[in-house]
Amino acid sequence: MEKAKGKTGGPPGRVRYQIALILFLLTTINYADRATLSITGNSIQHELGLSPVSMGIVFSAFGWAYVLAQIPGGLLLDRFGSRRVYCWSIALWSLCTLAQAFVGVFEAAGAIVALFLLRFLLGLTEAPSFPANARIVAAWFPAAERGTATAIFNSAQYFAVAVFAPLMGWITHIYGWHHVFVLMGVLGLAGAVLFRARVHAPMESPFLSVAEREHIAAGGALVEMDSAARPTARRGRPDWASIRPLLTSRMLIGIYIGQYAITALTYFFATWFPIYLVQQRGMSIVEAGFSAAVPALSGWVGGILGGIWSDRMLRAGHSLNISRKVPIFCGMALSVSIVGCNFVESEILVVGLMALAFFGKGVAALGWVVIADAAPQERTGLAGGIFNAIGNIAGIVTPIGIGLIVAATGSFDLALVFVALHSLLAIASYAVLVGPIRRLSLPSAVPSSGVAP
Numbered sequence: 001m002e003k004a005k006g007k008t009g010g011p012p013g014r015v016r017y018q019i020a021l022i023l024f025l026l027t028t029i030n031y032a033d034r035a036t037l038s039i040t041g042n043s044i045q046h047e048l049g050l051s052p053v054s055m056g057i058v059f060s061a062f063g064w065a066y067v068l069a070q071i072p073g074g075l076l077l078d079r080f081g082s083r084r085v086y087c088w089s090i091a092l093w094s095l096c097t098l099a100q101a102f103v104g105v106f107e108a109a110g111a112i113v114a115l116f117l118l119r120f121l122l123g124l125t126e127a128p129s130f131p132a133n134a135r136i137v138a139a140w141f142p143a144a145e146r147g148t149a150t151a152i153f154n155s156a157q158y159f160a161v162a163v164f165a166p167l168m169g170w171i172t173h174i175y176g177w178h179h180v181f182v183l184m185g186v187l188g189l190a191g192a193v194l195f196r197a198r199v200h201a202p203m204e205s206p207f208l209s210v211a212e213r214e215h216i217a218a219g220g221a222l223v224e225m226d227s228a229a230r231p232t233a234r235r236g237r238p239d240w241a242s243i244r245p246l247l248t249s250r251m252l253i254g255i256y257i258g259q260y261a262i263t264a265l266t267y268f269f270a271t272w273f274p275i276y277l278v279q280q281r282g283m284s285i286v287e288a289g290f291s292a293a294v295p296a297l298s299g300w301v302g303g304i305l306g307g308i309w310s311d312r313m314l315r316a317g318h319s320l321n322i323s324r325k326v327p328i329f330c331g332m333a334l335s336v337s338i339v340g341c342n343f344v345e346s347e348i349l350v351v352g353l354m355a356l357a358f359f360g361k362g363v364a365a366l367g368w369v370v371i372a373d374a375a376p377q378e379r380t381g382l383a384g385g386i387f388n389a390i391g392n393i394a395g396i397v398t399p400i401g402i403g404l405i406v407a408a409t410g411s412f413d414l415a416l417v418f419v420a421l422h423s424l425l426a427i428a429s430y431a432v433l434v435g436p437i438r439r440l441s442l443p444s445a446v447p448s449s450g451v452a453p
Contacts, residue, residue: 015208016140016149016216022198023133023153026090026191030129031160031270032168033097033122033184034062037115038271039168039289040177042278047104047177048111056403059271061116063395065123070389073128077135083199086132090192093125098185101178123395130388139202142219157266158300158362162293165274169289246383249440251374254433258328259367259391261426265335267398268419269295269358272412280412281347291351295358302362306331310366321437324370325430327363334360335423342413364426367391376440394422 037044037059045055076085096118103114137149168180200206202213202223217223246252269292277288306327313323338357341350367387375383402415 015205015212018207019136019140019199020149020152022195023136023149024156024159026195027129027133027153027156028160028163029184029188029191030093030126031157032164033093033188034126035161035165035270036097036100036168036180036184037119038274039165039285039292040172040180041271041275042285042288043172043177044115045275050112052403052407054112054403055275056400056407058112058115058119059399059403060396061119062123062126063267063392063397063399065120066127066395067123067389067392069124069127070131070392071385074131074385077128077131081201082132082135082139083201085128086136086199087192087196089125089128089132090188090195093122093129094185094188094192096122096125097181097188099181101181101185104178131385134384136199138222140216140221140223142216142221154368155300155303158296158303161269161296162300165292165296166286166289169274169286169292172289173284173286243386245376245440246386251434251437252371252383252387252440254429254435255367255370255374256387256390257433258426258429259371259387260394261422261429262332262361262364262367263391263394264398264422265338265357265361265419267395268402268415269299269354271399272402272406272415273354276412276415277350281350283347291347294351295355298355298359299362302331302359303365304362306363306366307369309363310369319436320373324366324373324437325434328366328430329364329427331360331362331364332423332426334363336420338416338423339420341416360423370437374437374440398422 041055041059044050050058073085073089100115100118103111103118106114133153137153141149164184168184171180171183198207200208202208202216202221213223273295274285274288274292277283277291278285283291310323310327313326314320335357337353337360340353344350344353368384371384371387375387398419401418402412405415405418406412
């Protein structure tokens with residue numbers, strides 16, 4: 001084995017938390033790039049003459065690609081390592097974002113095609129991001145610290161909307177929608193440079209002290225996972241024979257469906273919510289941007305509290321089944337409050353009900369914890385890929401479904417009912433299909449193909 005690079009001497013440092021901060025920043029940019037079209041969508045729709053159905057189709061492009069690329073993206077990470085694949089992913093998704101600033105050069109039909117293709121490419125290039133985050137955390141953090149590190153980058157999805165929705169709304173109002181895509185594309189390219197300069201495999205990092213490397217390795221960090229000295233053949237091979245039991249387990253099917261239903265709420269807020277505020281509630285784009293930040297912050301708080309609540313129940317002696325399901329049931333029940341927006345006129349009440357719904361969604365967002373509890377130890381990575389792919393089918397169904405409803409009815413009332421029904425679907429799936437949450441055992445042990453995304 002090659003001698004590990006890094007500084008010598010001294011107590012263990014905190015370089016690993018610098019890595020977590022970089023992952024947080026990159027994931028913030030990642031989610032902000034996904035939200036660009038929702039913030040600018042009303043302006044784009046009017047300037048390019050796009051119908052609600054056309055907008056729904058364009059919104060769905062990301063979801064199609066993101067779902068299709070989940071397992072291939074994970075295999076690329078296993079084959080070439082997190083650093084190389086993630087760096088290319090950041091750079092390419094940023095170029096896709098930047099290119100969307102120029103779709104206005106086409107006529108209406110051409111603009112729809114160009115926008116769809118660029119959003120599709122955005123989904124393809126962003127697909128490795130969450131599996132890469134999880135791999136990097138597994139390599140850099142001891143087991144006792146992985147929960148905190150994962151929470152740091154996972155919370156970026158709410159932080160992105162809270163910070164960038166008002167900023168993008170203001171830029172759209174003052175300078176025009178094109179500038180939003182330019183700004184986010186440039187930020188993403190800067191993020192790729194930062195990642196390339198600061199993030200290495202632990203065995204090759206020039207910033208990591210020997211003491212910290214020994215500390216994280218002793219705690220269970222997979223420090224050699226992406227090492228250049230590690231033979232390529234050991235980085236994982238596709239094993240399709242392992243897929244069948246992961247698709248036929250009633251418990252896992254219930255978890256997959258539950259994740260799809262919970263993710264539907266995410267895609268409503270990430271796509272149609274600002275347009276709903278502008279078109280049905282009469283807000284300006286700036287007001288919609290600031291209003292969208294309130295549910296985002298509520299989701300961030302709910303996500304933290306849901307995880308703390310579940311872990312405390314587990315430490316208090318409740319079963320794994322109860323500790324995971326109770327926050328999911330309560331959170332999804334709160335999310336049904338979104339329907340209440342159909343019965344109020346006050347903008348403050350609308351934003352408040354949306355905030356309550358997204359808070360509930362955050363509390364219930366324990367899917368990654370549940371799949372880690374339930375997936376076979378031999379196939380945690382593969383189960384996570386299937387889980388994430390099925391969950392993100394909501395990125396296809398939700399934007400198109402809402403677009404069709406709005407086009408047919410001229411209103412978002414039934415669209416909000418459509419979203420609320422997904423909350424009830426999540427409750428039903430966990431109550432009826434999942435059954436007791438437990439570790440699934442495969443009929444025969446198969447060597448592991450990777451870490452959970």
